[in-house]
Amino acid sequence: MASLRSISANGIELSVREAGEGPLVLLCHGWPELSYSWRYQIPALAQAGFRVAAPDMRGFGRSSAPAEVGAYSIFDTVGDMVALVSALGATRAAIIGHDWGAPVAWHAAQFRPDVFTAVAGLSVPPPFRGRGRPLDTLREGGITNFYWQYFQKEGVAEAEFERDIDLTMRTLLARGFSDPALSLFVQDNKGFLGGNACADHPLPPWLDENDLAIFSQAYKQSGFRGGLNWYRNIDRNWELTAPWQGAQIHQPSLFIAGEKDAVITGLIGNKRVKEMERVLPQLKRKLIIADAGHWIQQERPDEVNAALIAFLKECAT
Template sequence: MESTRTVAVNGIELFLREQGQGPLVLLCHGWPELSYSWRHQIGAIANAGFRVVAPDMRGFGRSSAPQPIEAYSIFDLVGDMVALVAELGETRAVIIGHDWGAPVAWHAALFRPDLFTAVAGLSVPPPWRGKGRPLEQLSAAGVTNFYWQYFQKPGIAESEFERDVAATVRGMLCGGFADPGRSLFIPEGRGFIGRSAATLPLPDWLRETELAYFIEQYKKSGFRGGLNWYRNIDRNWDLTAPWQGAQIHQPSLFIAGANDPVISDKMSGKHLAAMDRVLPNLKRKLIIDGAGHWIQQEKPSEVNAALIDFLKQVT
């Protein structure tokens, strides 16, 4: 049975969901999600013979949300996972991440190959450190309305999202990145969430009770912590300079939905094409037809089968 608790690691507290015995598997969620996003994976992977731990990541849900923007760098996020492995009494783990959790997983494998012996990323390809700071590169190319840019100024996105949390969460999970026609560019004078968000119908993979859990947690936590991850994008480019051109040599897996706008945008599309350069030991690249961005919730059977097959190969 799944259990929950809170542990102190890396100067903060992380809320955990955990189940099972065996090799350790960490599940890192993305934005705007929670450990609950892995509800279909935790039991399935545990029943396959693994110890599964899914935290609410730093800044999310019932975990700590430090105030300074600088507390959300990629070093802090990976540091949380390193400290969590130690707190769990383990010396090795397989790390799996979705959305923003995928860069955490990829960088964890890059920074600490001694600790993270295999890695899987969902929806976001592995990092390929470009020639300049990402936000600066966007501006230099004349782009001013990409959603990353909208999230930069503290208080702007928070104000929009927290005005009606229920409509925001529904808009994110039922529209937003779930919609293959959704643009990640924000028209001038418009917010990120569409005006019709409150009335969007639920997709067949999401129940009202499940949506209600996300809404309840975000009403308590707000959105600032997760948005601060985006406010470190250029800083992370600076911090990762020592890993320019580095590869992740551990066994790896990539899964995404064919209809995910995140892998079809120009920047991620380049990373998708260059994946083999970063992952010389890529075991499988699975693109699931008919699926969007919330891949592990939309297609749990396919995702679980791929993850369990991968885990059995690498442990």
């Protein structure tokens, strides 16, 4: 049974779910999620002999949500994880991230190989730092309506998502980034949810009404600003990571994604998956799970857990 407590780290408070004893493993969730997204992994990893800590990341759930947009850079979010390891009385950990948590995990391994001895990313491939700022690159390519761009103006996406949080969470989690009806390109005057929000949209088998209520209640309390501020640092992150241009991650690594996840099926994502060994020379396994979408650790917990446990037992003990 996981316990829940607040831990001071890197100048903020992190709400952390913990379970188990043994080598430390951090689980970093993505957007729009919570530490609850790891509800299937926490007990399984603890049972397998690991000490598991899954925080609500900065800006999410019960953790601190600084007001400043600039407080959500990759240095801040990785800094939280470095400080969390120390606050837990450890000096080393394996780190696993999904969605936005994956860049945190990849960069944590890249920035602090002395702390993070093994790394796994779910759904989002490792960092390939391009030649220009990502938002500039989109504009130069004639793209002006990608969801990253829609999220940039403070207050706009917040207003859309917070108008009916129950409906927002049902739409985002039940349809997600694998449903072609929920486009990552935002049509004028339709918002990110477009015309796809439906109060009686059926939930997938991996998400029940109780799960959905837990996510919705958390966002009713926190709002969406904190998580959206991660997107507002995309160009700044590119600037901050200049010293790691072309750098590799030399720790043992693992990648897991769903076959139908739009993050890896697009032209850029597909290329990054195929070429990730350039960044991950110690990649142990690249697992693409058939007929699965973006919320992979919730959708297919048995396969994800088996892959994570095998990886951790080989590389993090």
